[in-house]
Amino acid sequence: MQTGSGVQHSEKYEKGTSSFQIWFEPFLGETNYAAPTYADYLEQDFPVVMKDGCTIKSIVGGSSPVQLVADAKMWDVTISAGQAFEMMVPDGYSIAGLVVEGPSTWCSFNETRSVEPREFVICEGDAAGLLRVGADVGGDTRLILIQVPSVLPYPSYKEVKIRLKVEKQK
Structure with a gap:
């Protein structure tokens, strides 16, 4: 879902459903006036790679069908026990x-x-580096990983909102 200047929505989940919802903040100058969009994807629409005891599903960016105007990538990773x-x-x-x-x-x-x-873990870095996540030997580990810029190259919604408040007070 890309909301343009705003959104109102509701959700309905069936028994046994699990979900993860996150809102990415794009460059407001490019997206604030964009038409809202919505698309549904099936589980099989997302590419899966098996590598070294891990199952890696691309959710956002890269080879995923979900491409955003925000600079973000997201993966659903399952790591086999001990890997x-x-x-x-x-x-x-x-x-x-x-x-x-x-x-x-x-x-x-x-x-x-x-x-x-x-x-929830945040691994902040200002230089390239290796992230290594090991699953305990007692069972598999499943995680959601999200890659975003450490510093946005444009003002965030919060910064724009604060700036507007300061200008109104003058």
Whole structure:
């Protein structure tokens, strides 16, 4: 869904449904006046790669059918028990991760930490670096990874809103 200048919507989930919802903030100067769009995709529409004990599904960007005006990529990754997922984080980008299930160990930018299911992790970097997520030997780990610029190259909605308030007060 791309909302243009605003959105109002409702959702209905059937029993057993799980979901993850995130709103990406694009450059307002390009998107604020764009016509809203909506598309439905089926699970089989998303490309899946099997590599080194990991299943990697592209959700946003790259070879995914979902292409946004925001500079973002997103993956759904399942790491087999005792295995590890590795990816290079490009210079100027950060990774946010939501651990859906299974405990894991995260190593990025010279920091290592244990992460439990339902924890949200942010790996901020100002230079390229390797992210390594290892699944515990006791079971698989599933996570959602999101790559975004560490610093937006344009004003964010919050910055624009603050600037407008300051100008109104003058």
